[in-house]
Amino acid sequence: MFSRRMEGVKESATIKMAALARALRKEGEKVLDFSLGEPDFSTPPHICEAAKRAMDAGFTHYVPSAGIPELREEIAIKIREENRVDVSAENVIVTPGAKQAIFAAMMSILNEGDEVIMLEPAWVSFEAAIRMAGGKPIWLLRRDKPVNYDMMSSVVSEKTRMIVINSPNNPVGYVMGERELREIAEFASDHNVLVMSDEIYEKIIYEKKHVSIASLDAMSERTIIINGFSKTYAMTGWRVGYAVAPVEIVNTMLKIQQHSVTCASSISQYAALEALRSSQECVYEMVSEFKRRRDLIVRRLRDIGFACEMPDGAFYVFAGIPTLSTSSSTSSSSASSSASSSTSSSASSPNSQNEQKDDVAFAEMLLRDTHIVVTPGSAFGNAGRNYVRFSYAASIEEISEGMARIEKLISSH
Ligand code: PMP
Numbered sequence: 249m250f251s252r253r254m255e256g257v258k259e260s261a262t263i264k265m266a267a268l269a270r271a272l273r274k275e276g277e278k279v280l281d282f283s284l285g286e287p288d289f290s291t292p293p294h295i296c297e298a299a300k301r302a303m304d305a306g307f308t309h310y311v312p313s314a315g316i317p318e319l320r321e322e323i324a325i326k327i328r329e330e331n332r333v334d335v336s337a338e339n340v341i342v343t344p345g346a347k348q349a350i351f352a353a354m355m356s357i358l359n360e361g362d363e364v365i366m367l368e369p370a371w372v373s374f375e376a377a378i379r380m381a382g383g384k385p386i387w388l389l390r391r392d393k394p395v396n397y398d399m400m401s402s403v404v405s406e407k408t409r410m411i412v413i414n415s416p417n418n419p420v421g422y423v424m425g426e427r428e429l430r431e432i433a434e435f436a437s438d439h440n441v442l443v444m445s446d447e448i449y450e451k452i453i454y455e456k457k458h459v460s461i462a463s464l465d466a467m468s469e470r471t472i473i474i475n476g477f478s479k480t481y482a483m484t485g486w487r488v489g490y491a492v493a494p495v496e497i498v499n500t501m502l503k504i505q506q507h508s509v510t511c512a513s514s515i516s517q518y519a520a521l522e523a524l525r526s527s528q529e530c531v532y533e534m535v536s537e538f539k540r541r542r543d544l545i546v547r548r549l550r551d552i553g554f555a556c557e558m559p560d561g562a563f564y565v566f567a568g569i570p571t572l573s574t575s576s577s578t579s580s581s582s583a584s585s586s587a588s589s590s591t592s593s594s595a596s597s598p599n600s601q602n603e604q605k606d607d608v609a610f611a612e613m614l615l616r617d618t619h620i621v622v623t624p625g626s627a628f629g630n631a632g633r634n635y636v637r638f639s640y641a642a643s644i645e646e647i648s649e650g651m652a653r654i655e656k657l658i659s660s661h
Pocket of ligand 1: 344414448476477478484
């Protein structure tokens with residue numbers, strides 16, 4: 249009854265957790281949600297004002313499918329100046345969210361059976377987009393150690409069309425350095441492979457510096473940059489994202505856009521234009537608050553016994569599940585050795601023997617016993633099996649209370 253393509257596409261693994269959380273809330277429990285994939289801040293007022301002005305000025309109709317010319321131009325300027333990639337407005341397509349840019353790019357590039365190298369763990373929608381386009385994800389572990397040329401060569405085939413990278417990374421929080429990006433660039437050139445570089449968290453970065461792979465050597469010829477306004481400007485509901493790519497790719501994506509969604513919202517595009525043109529102070533403020541939260545949550549998680557790297561960017565901690573001395577309330581199945589390469593500085597290894605390691609069971613236990621929602625690591629691929637992802641798009645107070653609840657639970661085991 250349904251297409252073969254959709255058979256391979258999984259429903260979001262977080263749906264069950266969300267339903268459980270809703271049920272608990274209905275019972276009047278105070279549920280703390282650390283699963284959010286969006287900033288908890290409001291969209292800055294000057295951006296909202298620009299949208300109101302656009303409405304009042306009558307910009308409430310279809311706009312050019314590739315985006316309003318002013319916004320495409322402004323994005324091209326941003327990419328040239330900040331990311332050091334030599335592009336013009338015709339290399340830019342504005343889409344209803346970065347997700348749609350990813351989907352349109354996969355649909356434009358992939359033929360049935362084409363392979364796409366995916367670094368695992370990876371944000372969930374890349375795999376879905378690859379599968380919907382008839383492609384096949386080929387997984388390569390990249391959790392806390394950079395990938396290199398040889399590792400990528402070990403999974404390449406004559407069907408490989410693309411490699412997807414995402415730095416700063418969701419869910420792990422790593423930021424790829426120039427050395428790793430150069431290995432990927434060299435590999436992509438040698439094997440004639442395209443790179444999809446999802447840079448949506450580029451501004452939510454702490455000590456390190458963001459480098460776009462498209463700025464290296466001749467990489468702009470084979471890179472599709474994905475970016476958007478959802479995270480940087482707390483604009484998830486506005487649905488504005490974009491891709492920057494060689495003109496032929498943009499024009500193919502444009503056909504998909506013309507025949508599916510027509511264009512991104514006219515009003516939202518004027519808001520996005522304001523976001524780029526006006527002061528970036530709001531972004532700095534959000535990032536410094538995220539940093540405070542990151543420092544707190546990582547310190548507390550390590551105290552409690554989770555094994556976690558200090559994230560360099562985005563607003564997630566990918567935390568190795570601590571060893572519990574009893575596992576009565578969780579499943580004891582599926583202990584995996586996938587976490588053994590963790591270089592965490594925490595005292596507790598997520599791969600200690602003989603304990604429960606099922607991330608889904610652990611996340612369910614947290615919800616049931618502490619009313620805390622997290623995302624099971626296996627939602628991001630097998631490499632996440634012994635982990636849970638905490639989003640720190642939550643207030644300092646919520647983080648403090650959440651960690652206290654978890655500490656109490658863990659110490660009672
Ligand atoms: N890429 C990554 C890595 C993300 O984490 C997300 C949001 N969770 C998106 C893209 C989607 O962003 P948008 O709201 O622009 O569709």
